[in-house]
Amino acid sequence: MTGQNRTTNSVPSAMRQVFDEIVTATDAFCLRHLDEEYAALCAKLSAKLARKRPSPLVRGDRRIWAAGIVYAIGRVNFLADASQTPHLRTDTMAELLGVKQTTMTNKGRLIMDTLKIGLMDPEFSRREIIDKNPMTWFLEVDGLIVDARHLPEPLQVEAWRRGLIPYVPAQAAASTASTPSR
Template identity: 75%
Template sequence: MTRSRHAARVPSAVREIFDETVARTDAFCLRHLDEEYADLCATLAAKLARKRPSPLVRGDRGIWAAGIVYTIGRVNFLADPNSKPYLRTEDLARLLEVKQTTMTNKGRVIMDTLDIGLMDPAFSRRDMIDRNPMVWLLQIDGLLVDARHLPEAIQVELHRRGLIPYVPAQRADGVDQT
């Protein structure tokens, strides 16, 4: 997913703020984390930009960028030494050049505003989605089933309906084929 795709869905009234915020998150993520983090940050920034009224129009854009990176990091356990990439929260704040409490407070506001929880599939890295059984459990005719074990045709339909993030039967070598 390209970040320009996110920009296409951002209202023109907040496009400049969105662009500046994403430029900051991109610069940070591409230097200290990776492309997947950059894309997830752009996804989150776009969602904040589309909210009415957009919270991005108030406050320092650098702090919003820091809050966005922190939020995506929190959802994906960036501060867990077993995670790759790994970055401690205090190091994240230092590299983003903001106070840790300011960054974490902004992250909490973002999570509360958009009702984002830990391991939220919409903001999870691919490896987190793959390991999160809750993403794949669906109730069909009163039974809980793991969508990864259903026939490919059913997986395709579930993906089309937005019930699963990708079609596991079509995934080869870690690349989403949908």
Template identity: 55%
Template sequence: MHDADLADLGIPHDLRQRAAEILAITDNACHAHLNDEYTHCCRILVGRLARKRPSPLTRGDVRIWAAGAIYAIGQVNFLFDRSQDPHLSANQLAERLGVVKTTMANKAALINKTLDIGIFEPDMTTTAMLEQHPLAWIVELDGLLVDARMLPSELQDEARRRGLIPDLDARRAA
């Protein structure tokens, strides 16, 4: 990964080498077993971890950090649900990454706690999941909660511009 890419993720200069090692693992694993959106989400997550002060990435095995990152993103996107595509079990993920499942899950729990990640975390949710998530589309209009997808296109555009609803077209284009 190039230094400019790491800078774009907001990764501090002193952590770029370490983050690059973690991202090389997540990138390879996501390309081999998941998809490009998982790659993107993992990059955002690692960037957020690198910006924490003090950053937890300074210690520990980079393979475990990478596995924990993918596991955490997988939890947000229901990777472990057989009805989803892509789908992997936690055992399959651990096996493909060459780590112990409980260690990977524990690292993901630490990541989730450190970054206060919840289900449908906007920056870490795939487009397919956002499309299905009803709360991502709820906005207040004249004191009423409404589904923004039912609003006129001008109001939808304004809601996207303000960051009130996801811009799925921009995500797909990226």
């Protein structure tokens, strides 16, 4: 399932055509050169931009917006770092997207500044990045800082329900353990 199908319901009807055009481009790029997780994160970011009032997506070239979105998600997840998998240099990304590198990076930085997105932002991070980022999991409980991954499952569920952590680690570990290995 592509990112477009997962987030269409959260996009205002007035922005749906613009959203669809941008996500069609990000899906095509991500599924060809990156992976499905990148496609889903790009669709999530596109939907957030489409919901912004007024949406910045209404003005400008959809292709440039798509490139900026891919760049922003790639930057959050260190895509240009050769130690990451998948890995893609910024100049290669711009070439594959058919845009100038400076145009793509400027649009990506504008997106990140507009939505206050930083490196390793849990909302737009790949699962691997989230798992490695201890700041994602630190919570204050009764005045003490604790790692949510070490809390009992009912407390993890409550922290997830409140939006304090991205997923319930106890349940993720159980589903991973029951998944047959290849």
